[in-house]
Amino acid sequence: MKLAITGKGGAGKTALAALCTRVLAERGRSVLAVDLDRSPGLAVSLGIDPVDIALPDEAIEERADALYGWGLASGVTAAEAVARFGTRVSEAVTFVGQGNINSARNHTKEYVSAVRAIVEEFDEPGWDVVVDLEAGPSTPFQGYAAFASLALVCIEATPASVFAARRIISTLDYTGTPTGIVVTKGRQGDAEWVAAELGPVLATIPFDVEVRTAEQQGSLTTLGDGSDALHAVRLLCNVAETTVRGDEMMAR
Amino acid sequence: MKIVVTGKGGVGKTTIAAILARTFARAENEVVAIDADPNPNLGIALGLGVDETAQLDAIANRLMREKAAHSEHEHSHNGDGTHSHPHRHKTPDEIVEEMGVTAPDGVRLVLTGSIERPADGCMCCGSHATTRHIFAEIDARDRIVIADLEAGNNDLIWAYPKAGDVVLVVTEPYRKSIEVARRALNVCRDLEVGRVLIVANRVADATDGDLVRRSLPDVQVVEIPDDPVLQQADRAGKSPLDTEGDSGAIRAIRELASRRSIWSQPSTSGRLV
Numbered sequence: 001m002k003l004a005i006t007g008k009g010g011a012g013k014t015a016l017a018a019l020c021t022r023v024l025a026e027r028g029r030s031v032l033a034v035d036l037d038r039s040p041g042l043a044v045s046l047g048i049d050p051v052d053i054a055l056p057d058e059a060i061e062e063r064a065d066a067l068y069g070w071g072l073a074s075g076v077t078a079a080e081a082v083a084r085f086g087t088r089v090s091e092a093v094t095f096v097g098q099g100n101i102n103s104a105r106n107h108t109k110e111y112v113s114a115v116r117a118i119v120e121e122f123d124e125p126g127w128d129v130v131v132d133l134e135a136g137p138s139t140p141f142q143g144y145a146a147f148a149s150l151a152l153v154c155i156e157a158t159p160a161s162v163f164a165a166r167r168i169i170s171t172l173d174y175t176g177t178p179t180g181i182v183v184t185k186g187r188q189g190d191a192e193w194v195a196a197e198l199g200p201v202l203a204t205i206p207f208d209v210e211v212r213t214a215e216q217q218g219s220l221t222t223l224g225d226g227s228d229a230l231h232a233v234r235l236l237c238n239v240a241e242t243t244v245r246g247d248e249m250m251a252r
Numbered sequence: 253m254k255i256v257v258t259g260k261g262g263v264g265k266t267t268i269a270a271i272l273a274r275t276f277a278r279a280e281n282e283v284v285a286i287d288a289d290p291n292p293n294l295g296i297a298l299g300l301g302v303d304e305t306a307q308l309d310a311i312a313n314r315l316m317r318e319k320a321a322h323s324e325h326e327h328s329h330n331g332d333g334t335h336s337h338p339h340r341h342k343t344p345d346e347i348v349e350e351m352g353v354t355a356p357d358g359v360r361l362v363l364t365g366s367i368e369r370p371a372d373g374c375m376c377c378g379s380h381a382t383t384r385h386i387f388a389e390i391d392a393r394d395r396i397v398i399a400d401l402e403a404g405n406n407d408l409i410w411a412y413p414k415a416g417d418v419v420l421v422v423t424e425p426y427r428k429s430i431e432v433a434r435r436a437l438n439v440c441r442d443l444e445v446g447r448v449l450i451v452a453n454r455v456a457d458a459t460d461g462d463l464v465r466r467s468l469p470d471v472q473v474v475e476i477p478d479d480p481v482l483q484q485a486d487r488a489g490k491s492p493l494d495t496e497g498d499s500g501a502i503r504a505i506r507e508l509a510s511r512r513s514i515w516s517q518p519s520t521s522g523r524l525v
Contacts, residue, residue, distance in 0.1 A: 008261065008262065008291065009260065009261010009262040009263075009403035009404075010260070010261045010262010010263065010403075011261075011262065014428065037404065038404055038405065038406055039260060039403075039404045039405060039431070039432045039435070040428070040431045040432070040435075041260075041428050041431075041432075044427055044428050044431060045428070050431055052435075100405075100431075100435060101404070101405040101406055101409070101435060101439065102405075102435040102438050102439075103438055103439060103442050104409055104439050104442035104443050105442075106406060106409055134403070134404060135260075135261030135262070135402075135403035135404065136261070136289065136290060136291045136402060136403060137290055137291050137367040138290050138367065138379075138402065141290075141367050141370060157487060158486045158487050158489070159293070159296055159302040159489035160266070160291075160293040160296055160297075160486065160489075163291055163292075163293050163305075163306065164291040164293075167290075167291055167366075167367045167368065170368070170369065170370060171367070171370045173370075174369075174370030175370070215426050215427075215428065216425065216426050216427075217427075218427045219427075
C-alpha cells in the first residue's frame, strides 16, 4: 500500500505519517517513509536528524526529461536507490527525503524528481510506502500525490482547514487518486462538522495530549503504546488496507 | 514599510498577520494585506467571513482567465493593424486598486493566486510569481504592506524580501517548527534582509520561551502567549478581534505593533500605533 498524506499546514500530517509508519512496521511490514516536504518534519518525528542534502551526488544526474533538469541517476532502480541511499531508521523502516531549503538557493529542486521517481516506481513485496507531503494544495496540484493507492487528507475542524481540503480533494479527484478524509486533533462533534462540510470521514484521530508532549520534546518515538491517537491510527490503517485491497480487486 | 510573515504550516502566521494588519490600520495607517498562500484564508482571519473569503478572486487566476479570453479573440484587431491587450501589464498599485477588497478596519486585501481547479495550468507558479511581482514592486513608502506567505521556506525565497523589509518568522515552541524557523533565518541572511524577528507563538510558560531563545540565539524573539481565544476564533471562522477583542495574544501582538524600534518609519502618513 502506498499512502500520501496531505492537508493544511499544522493539521498533523507529519505526526500521522510517523504513526502510520510505526503501525505498519509493528504489523511486520517493511516501510519506506518519504518526506516530500522541503521543510524538515518527518525525520524529526521519526527520531532521526534532519538532513538538508537528501541524496548523495551519485544518486542524481542531469536529465533533460526531468523536472528542473535533474533526475534519478540512470540505471538505478527505485529499490536500489532505497537500499543504497535511504536512511535506516530501524529494522523495518527506511527514510528518504528531498532535503530542506536552508538558503536562498533552493537546492531541493535537484532532488525532487529523483525522490518522486523512487516513490512512483518503488513496488517491493512486503513493503508499504508512507509519503508526507508539503502543507496545502500546491504539490498535490503538481501531481505529487498521484502515485498513491490512497491519499489521506488531514483536516482540523476549522474553516481554513476545510478550504485547503477542498482544494486538495479537487486536485486528487482530477488525477483519479483514491482519497480518504481524516479528522485530526478531533474533539467532540468535529467528525460530524467535517462530514457536513466535505462528506464521509474515513477516520478520526482524537486530540491526544501525549502526542503534543512528545512533539514538544522532539520525536514521536517516545509516544507510549497506549496513546489514544496511536490506537486511532491502528484503526485507520485497518480501514486503509481494506480500502486499498478493495480498490485493487475492483481494478482487476 | 513591507512586512513578510513566514514559518512552518499551522504555527499561526495568518492569525498574527491579520491582527497586526488591523492593529496598524486602526492607528490610521493605510494597510495592504497580501495573501500569498495558494490556499488563501487570510480573509477569514481579517474578519471578512468564511463565505465572502471563499468567493474572493485572486490576481494570478484573473490574469490567466483574461489571457485565455484574449487568445480566443485574437482576430479582434484594431483598424490600424494593432490590437488591444485586455491584460496589459498592470502596476501593483493598479492591481490593488482593481482587485483589492476592503476588510474590517479598512485593510485592503489582495490574493496572489488560488488553486481552484486542477485544469488551471501552473497556478502555483503563477501564485509565486505574482507574489514576487506584487511584493517587490508595490510602493510602500506611505503605507504598510504585509504579506502572509505559504507554509515553509520556498515562498520566502519567492517573496524575496530586501534590506529595507521586515521578516517575521513565526514558530511554535516545538522542534519541528524551530527547525523550519532556523532555516528561514538562513534564507533571510542570504537575502540580506534588514530586520528579522522570531515570533514565538503559543508560548505556554517560561520553558517554552527559553526553548525558542536557546534554539535560535542572536535574533530578537517576541513571545505571543498560548491563547484559547485565537483557537476559538479559528474554529468559528472569525477574527479574534471581532469575537473577544481582547486577550493575552491580542495584547502581545498590539504590543509588538507598537514597538517603534522594530518597524521602519513610513515616510509621511505613518503613525504606526
